[in-house]
Amino acid sequence: MLTKEQLDDHWEKIYLNHISIDCVVFGFHEGQLKVLMLKSNNEEAWYLPGGFVLKEEPIEEAANRILKERTGIDEVFLRQFHVFGDPDRSKFHNEIYKDNSFFNQRFISIGYYALVDFVDVTPMPDAFSELCTWRDLDDLPAFQLDHEHIFRTALDTLRLQLNYQPIGYSLMPQQFTMPELQKLYETILDKKLDRRNFQRRILGFGILNKLEETRKGGAHKAPYLYSFNLENYRAALKEGLQGGW
Amino acid sequence: MLTKEQLDDHWEKIYLNHISIDCVVFGFHEGQLKVLMLKSNNEEAWYLPGGFVLKEEPIEEAANRILKERTGIDEVFLRQFHVFGDPDRSKFHNEIYKDNSFFNQRFISIGYYALVDFVDVTPMPDAFSELCTWRDLDDLPAFQLDHEHIFRTALDTLRLQLNYQPIGYSLMPQQFTMPELQKLYETILDKKLDRRNFQRRILGFGILNKLEETRKGGAHKAPYLYSFNLENYRAALKEGLQGGW
DNA sequence: CGGAAAGGTGTAAATAGTACACAATTGTAG
DNA sequence: CTACAATTGTGTACTATTTACACCTTTCCG
Numbered sequence: 001m002l003t004k005e006q007l008d009d010h011w012e013k014i015y016l017n018h019i020s021i022d023c024v025v026f027g028f029h030e031g032q033l034k035v036l037m038l039k040s041n042n043e044e045a046w047y048l049p050g051g052f053v054l055k056e057e058p059i060e061e062a063a064n065r066i067l068k069e070r071t072g073i074d075e076v077f078l079r080q081f082h083v084f085g086d087p088d089r090s091k092f093h094n095e096i097y098k099d100n101s102f103f104n105q106r107f108i109s110i111g112y113y114a115l116v117d118f119v120d121v122t123p124m125p126d127a128f129s130e131l132c133t134w135r136d137l138d139d140l141p142a143f144q145l146d147h148e149h150i151f152r153t154a155l156d157t158l159r160l161q162l163n164y165q166p167i168g169y170s171l172m173p174q175q176f177t178m179p180e181l182q183k184l185y186e187t188i189l190d191k192k193l194d195r196r197n198f199q200r201r202i203l204g205f206g207i208l209n210k211l212e213e214t215r216k217g218g219a220h221k222a223p224y225l226y227s228f229n230l231e232n233y234r235a236a237l238k239e240g241l242q243g244g245w
Numbered sequence: 246m247l248t249k250e251q252l253d254d255h256w257e258k259i260y261l262n263h264i265s266i267d268c269v270v271f272g273f274h275e276g277q278l279k280v281l282m283l284k285s286n287n288e289e290a291w292y293l294p295g296g297f298v299l300k301e302e303p304i305e306e307a308a309n310r311i312l313k314e315r316t317g318i319d320e321v322f323l324r325q326f327h328v329f330g331d332p333d334r335s336k337f338h339n340e341i342y343k344d345n346s347f348f349n350q351r352f353i354s355i356g357y358y359a360l361v362d363f364v365d366v367t368p369m370p371d372a373f374s375e376l377c378t379w380r381d382l383d384d385l386p387a388f389q390l391d392h393e394h395i396f397r398t399a400l401d402t403l404r405l406q407l408n409y410q411p412i413g414y415s416l417m418p419q420q421f422t423m424p425e426l427q428k429l430y431e432t433i434l435d436k437k438l439d440r441r442n443f444q445r446r447i448l449g450f451g452i453l454n455k456l457e458e459t460r461k462g463g464a465h466k467a468p469y470l471y472s473f474n475l476e477n478y479r480a481a482l483k484e485g486l487q488g489g490w
Numbered sequence: 491c492g493g494a495a496a497g498g499t500g501t502a503a504a505t506a507g508t509a510c511a512c513a514a515t516t517g518t519a520g
Numbered sequence: 521c522t523a524c525a526a527t528t529g530t531g532t533a534c535t536a537t538t539t540a541c542a543c544c545t546t547t548c549c550g
Binding site for chain 2: 016017018019053055056057058059060062080082083085086087106108110160162163164185189193240243244245
Binding site: 218 | 537538539540541545546547548549
């Protein structure tokens with residue numbers, strides 16, 4: 001265990017000053033959109049996975065590292081979406097940080113959002129938290145600092161993104177049914193979609209493979225399974241889906 | 246005039262370390278899309294208007310301040326679009342900066358793009374430049390550092406933005422003709438659009454007022470003048486134009 | 491083996507997008 | 521002063537996309 005001064009020194013030495021990264025990690029499970037959050041025992045409010053940038057580390061790598069530290073996973077959909085740079089956004093009220101020079105500085109935070117497959121994630125608390133866990137979007141706790149704003153902005157960005165990019169690959173398991181995929185879209189958009197029109201549209205993108213098998217075991221007619229056609233999916237990510245001039 | 250050491254000290258004292266802002270300022274004049282650029286006498290390559298963030302300044306304010314310093318204008322369309330954070334992006338090769346501790350640090354740059362009315366701008370060089378001037382998009386000089394990448398990313402963002410936001414208000418003069426507005430879109434997208442369909446579409450957005458007057462003086466039939474309906478324009482900016490789920 | 495709940499599929503109507511042509515105005519050249 | 525060239529204004533038929541909507545099938549359960 002290091003002394004307080006040594007810890008202080010530690011942060012200062014390896015991380016860039018003034019810059020932090022916050023990640024909004026979205027997952028989808030049992031028809032619920034979820035976001036990964038952390039909580040320390042000393043505080044009521046929850047916060048988003050975050051961290052700092054090593055002196056010689058590209059910021060994309062930093063975001064990936066932070067994400068991996070909290071989830072165990074790597075190589076996922078991870079995108080910058082906004083920078084939060086108000087001078088009073090990062091006043092830590094926690095007594096722990098009060099006289100730590102590194103934590104007491106102003107931080108400009110680069111917001112990333114990630115789309116991950118829920119079952120691949122093993123939530124792991126960071127050095128300041130006892131809890132790291134998924135929270136349902138319709139049962140969110142109080143947020144620390146400006147993290148509610150960061151989360152909101154990420155969600156808005158995700159909703160916008162639905163309009164010109166496919167997103168399911170990162171959030172769904174390998175195989176899934178059409179109703180399951182539709183539920184994902186409905187959950188993100190927070191509105192009901194027409195079953196038949198949804199299917200036509202999503203199939204029209206050409207990013208799905210219809211599989212032979214069906215998902216048995218439900219109490220009803222067995223739905224077909226689909227998987228993503230990775231080649232077309234990647235092309236759609238690059239080109240955008242449609243629309244415009 | 247300050248000594249070199251005093252200057253060094255000056256930067257360190259008032260600006261945040263590691264963080265810079267670069268602005269891609271778009272203007273439109275005589276059917277040409279233009280970008281504001283700077284050049285010093287010591288270097289061949291040009292660069293984008295940029296600067297740093299004051300210790301207690303919100304980053305949006307910093308971007309506005311930097312923009313105002315180079316253009317004289319304020320309260321324009323100005324948006325974050327990307328953060329550029331590779332550790333080797335900001336190695337200044339210029340001898341001037343070689344032993345200046347402030348300039349020799351790693352900078353993570355927040356990219357902003359601005360849409361401005363060409364005629365409102367009075368380009369003003371910064372402390373390192375002799376030249377500050379508009380450059381045509383189809384006659385761009387060599388760029389310093391990663392500024393070509395920053396510029397490209399801004400242009401791609403602007404093109405994407407056309408699909409879900411109106412943009413003309415910030416780039417056009419108060420009054421303009423339909424062909425002039427069409428030319429703006431064609432220039433940004435770098436492709437021809439059908440005159441009649443363009444008109445129907447843009448009028449369909451409900452963001453234009455058709456004026457009584459026409460623009461005389463051209464060698465041809467006098468086109469009608471239009472202005473933007475600010476109320477509807479602002480609503481369209483907020484809501485997005487159309488499309489999607 | 492009948493019923494409840496969910497999934498699979500098609501079609502008609504409305505809407506939006508595309509392609510395309512002719513008439514009117516204006517300055518210029520003869 | 522007139523014919524011409526260039527540009528603007530405007531409308532319509534055709535096509536593609538989006539929307540709204542209904543019936544049949546499968547499966548499990550009681």
